[in-house]
Amino acid sequence: MCSSDLAKVPFREAGVSLRGSYQTVTTGDYGSPIAIAGGLIRYSFYLIGAIVLGLIGIAIVSLWKIPPKPVNDPPAFRIVSPTLGRLAMTGHVVTSSWLGRAEVRQYGLLHNRDIDLAVVMVMPPKGIGMGTEFGQDLREMNLLRNARAVMLPTRYDLENRFGEFRATEMRVDTDGRWKQCLAYRSRLETASVYLTGWFCDGTGSKPSADLLACMLDKLTLDNELVSKDANDFLRGRMAKAARCQASPVTQTTDTGGRTLQSPSRYAPNGMRRY
Numbered sequence: 001m002c003s004s005d006l007a008k009v010p011f012r013e014a015g016v017s018l019r020g021s022y023q024t025v026t027t028g029d030y031g032s033p034i035a036i037a038g039g040l041i042r043y044s045f046y047l048i049g050a051i052v053l054g055l056i057g058i059a060i061v062s063l064w065k066i067p068p069k070p071v072n073d074p075p076a077f078r079i080v081s082p083t084l085g086r087l088a089m090t091g092h093v094v095t096s097s098w099l100g101r102a103e104v105r106q107y108g109l110l111h112n113r114d115i116d117l118a119v120v121m122v123m124p125p126k127g128i129g130m131g132t133e134f135g136q137d138l139r140e141m142n143l144l145r146n147a148r149a150v151m152l153p154t155r156y157d158l159e160n161r162f163g164e165f166r167a168t169e170m171r172v173d174t175d176g177r178w179k180q181c182l183a184y185r186s187r188l189e190t191a192s193v194y195l196t197g198w199f200c201d202g203t204g205s206k207p208s209a210d211l212l213a214c215m216l217d218k219l220t221l222d223n224e225l226v227s228k229d230a231n232d233f234l235r236g237r238m239a240k241a242a243r244c245q246a247s248p249v250t251q252t253t254d255t256g257g258r259t260l261q262s263p264s265r266y267a268p269n270g271m272r273r274y
Helices: 003-008 027-064 136-140 209-217 228-238
Strands: 069-071 077-079 089-096 100-107 116-123 148-160 163-174 177-187 194-201 219-221 244-248
Touching: 077 100, 077 116, 116 209, 136 194, 148 177, 148 209, 163 194, 163 209, 177 209, 194 209, 209 244, 219 228
Parallel strands: none
Antiparallel strands: 069 089, 077 219, 089 100, 100 116, 116 194, 148 163, 148 244, 163 177, 177 194
């Protein structure tokens, strides 16, 4: 066959094909075992991390629920007030890793039909302040844990030689009878110590915020406190002249007759509203 005849023969007949034979090779055919192994390792780390975090959380919750331990020491303070002279005085001291040291003085009994006063002097560990709610520390020290207490919105600013206090009206169910009380917390100019507690009137009348401020002004130390900073602060304030006053907390913004909106109305999106 001459070259001219060969040019007329189709490529297929000549045994020559322009189509190549292709075989698609994917990385998955060879990489899937490696990918599976990598995924197993990765999720194993996730699982181990979740287990470790869970154990840490359980440990923290368990420690948090450990009740305070009693200490065989008397409280180092008392309230020298004639109003309390006829009432039985009791006291105890407890400690815990999260609360610190709490010294408690109680005059009278919460569940009887007379006045009573509870004063708790807390010396927290460094870096840990007081609780964020009225009654939180009292419940954690088992002082209000078994009592049905209701906090009311009426509040008072108290002031005496030790510093400022904030009090709120509180009602306590004492064997089916509501007792009118004031729960209070200090706002002292130190992080080494704070005072909290309550003052109740079993006659049915609201307790006097002025009387509470004046009774707290009569706090005196009989012994040295375990915290030097707390001891120095309180003794420095004890050297000042006695003074005490109280006033209701009032709205300080001129609303001009317009409806006062809740602060939560202005919370940014995504912020939790309380």
